[in-house]
Every structure is written in C-alpha cells, then in structure tokens.
Amino acid sequence: MFGDYSIGDLGSIFVMQGFAxxxxxxxxxxxALGLAIIFGQMGVINMAHGEFMxxxxxxxxxxxxxxxxxxxxxxxxxxxxxxxxxxxxxxxLGMLVEWVLIRHLYKRPLDTLLATWGLSLxxxxxxxxxxxxxxxxxxxxxxxxxxxxVTDSIEVPINGVFVMGLTVLITIAVAYVMFKSRWGRQVRxxxxxxxxxxxxxxxxxxxxxxxxxxxxxxxxxxxxxxTMIGSTxxxxxxxxxxxxxxxxxxxxxxxxxxxIASAFSISQTQSTLEFFMSGSMAKVLxxxxxxxxxxxxPQGLFALKVRK
Amino acid sequence: xxxxxxxxxxxxxxxKLLMGMAAVPAITMLPRASFAQAPATSAVNxxxxxxxxxxxxxxxxxxxxxTMAISETGSIEAEKLAIEQIxxxxxxxxxxxxxxxxxxxxxxxxFAEKAKKLLVNDKVAAIMGCWTSASxxxxxxxxxxxxxxxxxxxxxxGLEQSKNVIYTGQEATQxxxxxxxxxxxxxxxKTFFFIGSDYIWPxxxxxxxxxxxxxxxxxxxxxxxxxxxxxxxxxxxxxKIKLTKPDVIxxxxxxxxxxxxxxxxxxAGIDLxxxxxxxxxxxxxxxxxxxxxxxxGAYACMKYFQSLDNPNNKTFVPAFKKMWGEKxxxxxxxxxxxxxxWLWKLTVEKAGSFDVDKIAAASPGVEFKGAPxxxxxxxxxxxxxxxxxxxxxxxxxxxxxxYETADLVEPDPFPKGYQ
Numbered sequence: 001m002f003g004d005y006s007i008g009d010l011g012s013i014f015v016m017q018g019f020a021x022x023x024x025x026x027x028x029x030x031x032a033l034g035l036a037i038i039f040g041q042m043g044v045i046n047m048a049h050g051e052f053m054x055x056x057x058x059x060x061x062x063x064x065x066x067x068x069x070x071x072x073x074x075x076x077x078x079x080x081x082x083x084x085x086x087x088x089x090x091x092x093l094g095m096l097v098e099w100v101l102i103r104h105l106y107k108r109p110l111d112t113l114l115a116t117w118g119l120s121l122x123x124x125x126x127x128x129x130x131x132x133x134x135x136x137x138x139x140x141x142x143x144x145x146x147x148x149x150v151t152d153s154i155e156v157p158i159n160g161v162f163v164m165g166l167t168v169l170i171t172i173a174v175a176y177v178m179f180k181s182r183w184g185r186q187v188r189x190x191x192x193x194x195x196x197x198x199x200x201x202x203x204x205x206x207x208x209x210x211x212x213x214x215x216x217x218x219x220x221x222x223x224x225x226x227t228m229i230g231s232t233x234x235x236x237x238x239x240x241x242x243x244x245x246x247x248x249x250x251x252x253x254x255x256x257x258x259x260i261a262s263a264f265s266i267s268q269t270q271s272t273l274e275f276f277m278s279g280s281m282a283k284v285l286x287x288x289x290x291x292x293x294x295x296x297x298p299q300g301l302f303a304l305k306v307r308k
Numbered sequence: 309x310x311x312x313x314x315x316x317x318x319x320x321x322x323x324k325l326l327m328g329m330a331a332v333p334a335i336t337m338l339p340r341a342s343f344a345q346a347p348a349t350s351a352v353n354x355x356x357x358x359x360x361x362x363x364x365x366x367x368x369x370x371x372x373x374x375t376m377a378i379s380e381t382g383s384i385e386a387e388k389l390a391i392e393q394i395x396x397x398x399x400x401x402x403x404x405x406x407x408x409x410x411x412x413x414x415x416x417x418x419f420a421e422k423a424k425k426l427l428v429n430d431k432v433a434a435i436m437g438c439w440t441s442a443s444x445x446x447x448x449x450x451x452x453x454x455x456x457x458x459x460x461x462x463x464x465x466g467l468e469q470s471k472n473v474i475y476t477g478q479e480a481t482q483x484x485x486x487x488x489x490x491x492x493x494x495x496x497x498k499t500f501f502f503i504g505s506d507y508i509w510p511x512x513x514x515x516x517x518x519x520x521x522x523x524x525x526x527x528x529x530x531x532x533x534x535x536x537x538x539x540x541x542x543x544x545x546x547x548k549i550k551l552t553k554p555d556v557i558x559x560x561x562x563x564x565x566x567x568x569x570x571x572x573x574x575x576a577g578i579d580l581x582x583x584x585x586x587x588x589x590x591x592x593x594x595x596x597x598x599x600x601x602x603x604x605g606a607y608a609c610m611k612y613f614q615s616l617d618n619p620n621n622k623t624f625v626p627a628f629k630k631m632w633g634e635k636x637x638x639x640x641x642x643x644x645x646x647x648x649x650w651l652w653k654l655t656v657e658k659a660g661s662f663d664v665d666k667i668a669a670a671s672p673g674v675e676f677k678g679a680p681x682x683x684x685x686x687x688x689x690x691x692x693x694x695x696x697x698x699x700x701x702x703x704x705x706x707x708x709x710x711y712e713t714a715d716l717v718e719p720d721p722f723p724k725g726y727q
Contacts, residue, residue, distance in 0.1 A: 013551050020543030027541065125373065133377035135567065135597025145601070147577035153550070157575035160543075229575075230540040231567030231597050235375045239538045239564050274544035279535035280506045282544075 012153040021271040023160035026167035027229070028263035030222040031240050032247040033174060036259040038215035039248055041191050042208065044102055045113040048120035049244055050237025052216045055093060055123070056086030056223030057232040058131060061138045068139070076141040079224075083166075086224035087217040094216025098209050106208070120237070127234040135233035144228065159228040166225055170218060175256060177214075187211050250290050252300030261301050266290065346402025352661045355455075358431040359662050364403045366391070366649070367410060367426035369437030369447070374414025375563070380439045382593055383461050383645035384409070385632045387436045390649035393627070400653045401662070408432060416446040423447045427454040433662045434459060436648040439641070441465060441508055448473065457664050459648030462641050463588070463610060465512035466721040471668045474651060475691045477644040478611050480513045481723045483588055486696035487609030488520050490711050491556055495584050498527045501554035503545060503561060503569075506534035510560040513588060516726045517558060523725070530554050535561070540568040546576045557585040566594050570602045580605035586698075591639025592705060600705040612643040612681040613699045613707040624680040637705065643680050650676055651686065683716070691719030 031053070038046045046052075063082035067075050097119065105112045144162060147155040178184040189197040190207050198204050223237075230236065251262030266286060273282035294300070349361050358365035368387050370380040391405045399405055408430050410422040419438065426432045427450065434457040438444040441464050451458050451472040458473045466479035491497050500521050504510025514532060521527045530552045533545050542565075549557060561569050566589065573580075585606045592614050595603060614625060614637060624646070628638055651674060656662055659670035675685045685693045693716040699707030 009551065013547055016547050016550070017544065020547060023543055024541050128373065128377060133372070133381040134593065135378055135564070137567075137595075137597050137599035139599060139601070145574060147575055149577070155577035157543075157572065157577070159571075159575050226540075229568055229571055231564035233378050233564065233597060235378070236564050238375070239540050271541075271544050275548065278533050279539060279545060283536055283539075 009153065012151065015154050016156075017271065017275055019156055019160065021268050022164060023157070024267035024271050025264050026160075026164040027226070028243065028247050028267050029171060029260055030163065030167045030218075030225060031244045032251075032259050032263055033170060033256075034215040034218035034222065035244050036215075036248050036251070036256060037174070037178075037218070038212060040255065040259070041187055041211055042106075042215075043109050044106075044212070045109060045116065046215070047113060047117040047241065048097075048123060048237075049219055050239070050241040051120045051123035051127075052090045052094060052219035052237075053223030053226065053240060054127065054232065054234070054237040055090050056083075056220030057138070057227045057236070058127065058136075059086040059089045059220070060224040060227050061131075061136050061232055064139050076143060079141060079144065083221050083224045086220040088220075090220025090223070091213040091217030094219075095209050095213035097216075098212040102212060103205065103208065124234045124237070131234070133234060135231050135236070138227040138232055140228060162228065163225055166221075170221065171260065174218070178256065183207075183210070246287075246290060250294065250300055252302040255300075255302040258300055258302030265301075347660070352401055353433075353663065354661075355663050355665075356431060357433045357662050357664075359403065359433060362403060363406050364400060364662060365406045365408060365430060365432050366652070367423075367430065367432040367435040367437065368407050369410050369412055369419065369422055369426060369435050370439060371414040371443075372409075372411045376412075376414040376439055376443075378563075378597075379593065379641070380412075382636075382639060382642035383436075383439060385636070386461075386628070386638075386642045386646035387649055389628055389631050390646050392631070394649060394653050400656050401660075405649070405653075412437070412443055416440075416442050419443040420446040420450050423450045423456070423458075424454065427451075427456045433457070433656075433664075434652045434667075436461075436645065436652075438462070444468075444473075455664050457652070457667055459652060461645035461648060463644070465509045466723065467512065467727075469689050469691075469721050471690075472664070473690060474648075474671060474686065475719075475721075476647040476651065477641060477692075478694060478696070478717075479691055479719050479721045480509075480516050481720050481726065482691075482694065482696060482717045483610055484513060484517050485520055486713050486717060487586055487588070487607075487698055488517060488525065488558075490609075490698050491584060491586050491607065492525045492527065494711075495555060497555035497584065498525075499530045499552070499554045500527060500556050500558050501530055501549050501552060502532040502558050503549075504534055504559065505537050505539075505562045505565055507537060510534065510562070510589075513560050514558075516723065519726045527555075535565060537563060537565065539565050542569045542572045543576070546573055546578065549578070550576070555584065557583065559585065559587045560589045561587075562589050564597075566590060567597045570598045570606075574602045580701075590701070591641065592637035592707065593639035593642065595701060595705040596637055600701070600703045603701045604703045606701045607698050607710065608701065608707060609696065609698050610640040611694045611696055612640045613697065613709060614638045615699070615706050616681065616697075616709060618680075618682055620678050620682065621680040647676060647679055647684065647692075650678065655686075685716070687719050689719060689721055691721060693718060 035049050038044050060082040063078055067078040147157045186202045186207050190204050247263045251258030270282055270286045273285055353359040370384050371377050395404050412419040436459045438447055438460050439462050444460055460473055461476050463477040463483050502514045504514055518529050521529055587608050590608050655667050655671050655674045659666040671686045672688045677683055695713050696717050697712040698710045700710050702708055
C-alpha cells in the first residue's frame with residue numbers, strides 16, 4: 001500500500017500516526033484514572049462513570065456560556081476555570097452519591113453494579129430534562145482550535161497536546177496523593193485491611209467518601225477536556241464507559257501503573273491497526289487481543305501483591 | 309419525557325393564536341374539502357379504527373428517551389405542529405386529530421411492542437414514527453400483520469417498500485447521486501474517500517456511491533472506512549485522508565461520532581474551505597452539537613435546509629420556532645416528519661375514508677403543495693418525488709443553498725446496477 005508515496009510523505013505520516021497514538025493514550029488514561037481509583041481502590045463497579053464525565057462537560061458548557069455573556073474579554077481563559085468547576089461539581093455529586101447509595105453496598109460489589117447503572121439512567125434523564133435532549137456545542141477559545149504547523153505535512157492538533165499535558169499533570173497529582181501524602185497512605189491502608197485500618201484510628205467512612213469523590217472529580221475533569229474532541233449530550237457518557245472498563249480491567253484493577261500500561265498498549269495497538277485496516281476491524285482485533293491476554297492473565301497486567 | 313409534556317401544555321390563548329397564524333398561509337394553498345359537511349362515521353371507517361363523529365386518533369411513536377432522543381425530538385415536534393395546524397383548519401373529514409404519543413425509548417423491541425399497542429389497543433388510524441432503520445425494521449412486521457399505516461420520516465438506505473409505509477424522507481439514490489454529480493462537475497473531483505459509521509445505512513449508501521463514482525463518474529474511491537457507532541477517535545483515519553489526498557471526503561458518520569470526527573478534522577489542520585467534504589448525515593440538528601466553526605465550508609446533500617427561500621418555508625420556520633422556541637433548528641428529517649400528518653390528511657380526503665387499505669391504494673399521486681421543501685408527490689412505490697439540494701455549512705450553523713436539481717428526482721428504492 002505504500003508504493004505510491006514518497007519517503008517524505010511516509011515519514012511525516014508515521015510521525016503524525018505516532019502522535020495520534022499518544023493522544024489516544026492520554027484520552028484513555030484520563031478516562032480511566034477516576035475509575036481506576038474507584039474500582040481499584042474501593043472495589044465499586046461504577047457504571048455511572050460516564051455520566052460523571054458528562055456532568056463535567058455540561059459544567060464546561062455552562063461556564064463557556066457565562067463567559068460569553070458576561071466576561072467576553074476573558075473568554076480565552078475560561079477553560080481552566082471550567083475544569084476546576086467540573087472537578088468540584090462531579091466530586092461533590094460523587095460524595096453525595098457515596099453517602100446516599102454506595103456506602104450501603106460496600107460488601108455487595110455486584111449490587112453496586114446494578115445501583116450505579118440505575119444511577120446512570122437517572123442522571124441521563126436528569127440531563128435530558130434540564131439541558132434538553134439535543135446535543136449542545138461547547139465553544140472553545142480560538143487558541144485551542146486548529147493545529148501546530150511543524151512542517152508542511154506534519155501538523156499536531158493543539159487540543160491533543162492540551163489533553164496530553166493535562167493527563168500528565170493529573171497523573172502526577174494522583175500518584176503524589178496516593179503514594180506520598182498522608183491521606184493516600186490512609187486510603188491504601190483501608191484498601192488492604194479495612195478492619196485494622198479502623199482499629200488504628202483511621203476514619204474509614206470519611207476515607208471512602210473522599211476517595212469516591214476524588215474519582216468522580218477526575219471523571220469530571222476528563223469530561224471537561226473531552227468537550228474538545230467529542231460530543232456533549234445526555235447519553236454521550238455511554239460512548240466512553242466500555243473503553244474505560246476495558247483499560248482498567250486489562251491493567252489490573254488495583255494498580256495505577258497497570259492502568260497506564262494498559263492504556264498505552266491498547267491505544268498503540270488500536271491506532272496502529274486502525275491505520276492498516278478499517279476502524280471496526282481494528283477494534284475487533286484489539287478486543288480479541290485483550291480477551292486473549294486476560295484468559296492467560298486473569299488478574300490483568302499488573303496485580304497488587306497483598307498478603308492474604 | 310417530562311420535557312415533552314411541559315412543552316405540549318401551552319396556554320390555551322397562545323395555542324389559539326399560534327394555530328391561527330400558522331394556518332393562514334396554508335389555507336390558501338390547500339383544497340377546502342375539510343370544511344364540507346363531515347361524512348358519517350360508518351361510511352368513512354369500516355374497519356373499526358378509533359374514529360368518532362368528531363375525532364380521529366393517530367399515534368406518534370418516537371424515542372423521547374435514550375440515545376436516539378437527540379435526533380427524534382425534532383421529528384416529534386414537527387409532527388405535533390402539523391397536527392395542530394391541520395386541526396386549526398378544521399381537521400380531517402370534519403374530525404379533529406387527537407394523538408397518542410408512545411416512547412420507543414431507543415430500543416427496537418420496544419418500538420415493535422408500542423406499535424402493536426397503538427394498532428391493537430388504541431386502534432389508531434395512522435402512526436407517525438420511527439427514525440432509525442432498525443426501529444422501522446422492527447415495526448414493519450407489526451404494521452403488516454395488523455394492517456396499520458406508518459409515515460416514516462428519515463432518509464434511509466432504500467431496499468424496502470411496503471403497502472403499509474409511506475417514506476417521507478429520501479431513499480439513498482435520491483439523496484446521493486445528484487450530490488456526487490454536482491461535486492464531480494463543480495470541483496472536477498476524481499478521487500473520493502468514504503468514511504461512515506458501521507451499520508446498514510452508511511454501508512448501503514457507500515455501496516451506491518462507489519458504484520456511481522466508478523461506473524458513471526469514472527472516478528476512483530481511494531479509501532473506504534467504517535467506525536463502530538459511538539467511536540470518538542478519528543485521528544488515524546484523518547492521517548489516512550492526509551496521505552491519500554482525495555479530491556472529496558464523502559461522509560456518513562452519525563450520532564456522537566459526528567461531533568468527534570469534525571472536531572478532530574479541524575484540529576488536524578484540514579481546512580474544509582480547501583478540502584471539499586460532502587456529507588449526507590449532517591443536518592442543522594447535528595451542527596448544533598458539532599459547532600458551526602468546526603464544520604463551516606462542508607457541503608451537505610439532502611432535500612431540505614432551514615434556510616430555503618420559498619413561501620412555504622417562510623411560514624413554516626416561524627411557526628415551528630413559535631411553538632418550540634427561538635433557538636430550535638430544523639433539519640432535513642424534521643421537515644420530512646412534518647410532511648407525514650399532512651400527506652395522511654390529503655390522502656384520507658382523496659380516498660374519502662380512513663380505512664387503511666383505501667389509503668394505501670389512494671396514496672400514489674397525492675400531492676402536497678404546501679411542503680416547506682416545495683412541491684412533493686407520492687410515487688407508486690410509496691416514496692416521495694422530491695428535489696435534491698446541496699448546501700454549504702456556515703459559521704452560524706445554517707446551510708447556504710448552493711445547488712438544487714431542476715426537476716423532482718424519482719425515488720428508486722431498488723436501484724438497478726447499484727446493488
């Protein structure tokens with residue numbers, strides 16, 4: 001298939017294809033981080049993860065409308081405020097949900113699946129009633145549109161670079177919180193042995209609530225960032241949920257590093273295959289590979305070693 | 309759903325005003341048969357439909373919830389508007405139209421179940437409904453078994469014809485061929501890159517488009533790609549487009565994927581003002597979500613744009629906005645859905661009866677001069693004769709009409725040489 005093209009053409013396409021893979025990788029990590037915390041650390045199968053993302057997207061949409069009407073001069077920077085608001089809104093909703101619903105179900109993981117699936121339906125209908133059934137278009141500041149012109153044939157999408165940067169930042173922040181801070185130590189202690197953690201004076205209920213809130217908040221930020229590359233509608237969250245679970249389960253549920261490694265391998269496989277065959281075939285082959293590997297390694301790529 | 313219900317409950321005064329205003333222009337164009345003495349119910353309804361001396365009941369069957377609500381909301385709105393306008397003019401054979409709305413909930417078995425309920429329990433005289441081909445295919449056997457009448461609004465892939473369905477949208481050849489001819493002539497296009505969502509409509513449409521490009525236009529298809537419904541990552545295929553440098557990108561991507569595709573196309577530095585792109589799946593409704601700045605310059609090929617400049621459309625658009633809000637946009641399918649109740653009314657009047665068999669027989673040849681898209685007529689095969697148009701997307705989310713066929717295009721659901 002390459003016979004007709006010059007070496008220069010091919011070179012630049014490989015560079016851009018590399019970028020496409022990296023962008024897909026960042027998108028996957030960003031989607032999956034929140035879920036990895038909730039599913040990995042707490043064992044809650046949160047089917048409403050996509051809806052928490054879309055809440056972030058709607059918050060971004062509202063912020064952009066507000067800025068357009070009241071502060072048009074600052075429109076270029078609204079996105080940063082929107083992401084913070086998205087984090088707060090989704091995080092707060094997450095803590096509320098944890099308090100009302102999830103905390104009663106910790107010992108019944110399969111029931112959390114049903115309960116959060118119901119929650120996702122309720123949220124979808126709520127978005128539909130509040131924001132209307134049609135998709136909304138989030139207007140972006142001018143500097144976030146278009147691409148960086150590297151050479152005549154190599155162009156790098158600005159929003160892709162933005163998502164990559166954001167992913168790196170959030171991943172570092174999460175890693176720091178989980179592995180270096182006092183609170184992260186408490187979370188890990190609760191995960192490993194809830195009763196002992198309680199016995200040494202950790203308020204496990206509070207830790208649960210904040211962990212769930214953090215996971216949902218990150219989902220909100222992801223949703224906010226995805227307004228740049230995807231759609232914002234009541235059911236858009238459903239577009240992400242399958243890929244998100246795929247990344248988390250493949251990576252090994254309780255491991256942050258696993259999530260990143262799995263996002264990397266899935267995104268690279270998929271974007272390489274997509275280049276050589278049609279999109280649906282690439283997806284089929286990627287899924288087949290994942291299923292195959294999970295059959296050999298049911299615990300996922302990286303499993304946390306815990307003394308039982 | 310609550311959303312819908314609230315919007316339906318306009319104040320009586322506002323509703324009266326609205327009916328009056330909307331009806332004035334239409335009255336002058338339509339036969340006045342409806343004002344004649346209403347014929348006896350026993351004469352116009354011999355099969356036990358829900359027809360009384362003063363009322364006739366029809367069904368509206370769309371998804372008001374679930375994924376498809378995004379698209380089907382416009383159709384529901386258009387059908388309700390048409391019914392109100394018809395009632396304001398005196399109804400059908402002297403009877404007011406009452407509707408029962410059911411929610412297909414974006415779930416195909418639910419569509420079939422609700423269609424059965426409407427036909428068997430409610431005995432509706434006709435159903436305005438369905439959107440996706442999947443929902444139509446689910447409902448079709450029910451319509452045929454219980455002998456109902458369905459008015460189906462969406463442009464679709466063709467390869468279907470039923471006594472019990474009137475297709476008010478375009479079938480694939482009507483929509484596609486004229487657009488391809490135009491772009492080949494206007495832009496001298498020889499190479500085409502196809503990209504679509506992976507299900508029956510894009511695949512059938514692209515098959516027809518490919519045959520036309522290769523056999524009639526003597527051009528070349530340099531790529532044909534399908535992405536699963538709901539895909540949000542298109543960077544790889546965009547790179548392939550950059551590598552193959554086609555004269556025209558031809559797309560039928562649908563749903564949330566649409567938004568992702570155009571945003572990423574723009575982000576990858578493909579300027580639609582320089583790279584011609586022809587889509588058959590983006591209407592004003594979709595641009596709402598995509599954002600005008602991401603798609604400005606693209607060409608869309610269908611039969612109706614909100615910006616059409618004709619007297620019918622100039623009364624239709626304000627009436628629609630008056631009823632559903634200033635910000636609402638009207639896409640191709642919404643307009644086709646608006647035709648449903650009108651065509652049914654005109655056919656009932658032609659047949660002088662509500663009986664489904666008589667309506668099916670009387671349908672061919674029924675003309676609607678008041679259609680916002682301009683004159684339409686029902687063909688023997690239950691599809692519509694209609695013009696095909698090409699519009700260019702503008703920044704404000706509207707299309708600017710660039711080209712329209714001189715004559716009505718004949719519907720050809722089973723095109724020879726294209727299968």
